[in-house]
Amino acid sequence: MPPPVAAALTARDLCAGALTDVSLDIPPGHILALSGPSGSGKSRLLRALANLDPHAGRVSLGDMAQDRVRGHIWRRAVMMVPADSQWWADTVGAHFPDGATDDLEALGFGPETLDWQVGRLSSGEKQRLALLRTVAHRPRALLLDEPTANLDPDTTARVEAWLTERIKHHGWPVIWVAHDPAQIERVADAHLRIAGGGLAEAPCS
Helix, strand or coil, X not given: CCCCCCCCEEEEEEEECCXXXXXXXXXXXXXXXXXXXXXXXXXXXXXXXXXXXXCEEEEXXXXXXXXXXXXXXXXXXXXXXXXXXXXXXXXXXXXXXXCCCCCCHHHCCCHHHHHCEHHHCCHHHHHHHHHHHHHHCCCCEEEEECCCCCCCHHHHHHHHHHHHHHHHHHCCCEEEECCCHHHHHHHCCEEEEEECCEEEECCCC
């Protein structure tokens, strides 16, 4: 199967919850950091971009328009990793495509991890495995809701290095919700902050 084609993620006049008239352009391989106070609508915006919540406006990934494809097709291309990941089967491996074990070691896991019971996972393990699971499904864009919130500094650095390398290699446009200014400086190509029901440009450093 050929690799997915890199494309920009764009939004025009998007309205979701208290956010109105949001327009975004994220080129392939770029990371847009998104910050803002708790409850300001960061997760709501990601869910609208992923077509998980009702919203107004236009969203597209390259020449694929969100409103012209079935929801499951869009969500297979534009994949969201929520702050609290969902697990619907008993074992870790049941959530991965067959043979998708290439990156387990990169984040501190071995092949035996696929046989683990989900109920034994810590919050940090769930967060790392949710990222691995998403990447294994070959997305074309990523929406990351605080993907390192439950990780210690050393593991955060490991995930950042692995994830940013993957993003650049595959050309994924990415929104990365973050609160830590140091992390934003390390990973982001641009930074927007939610303010007054809209988005405002903010420095990366």
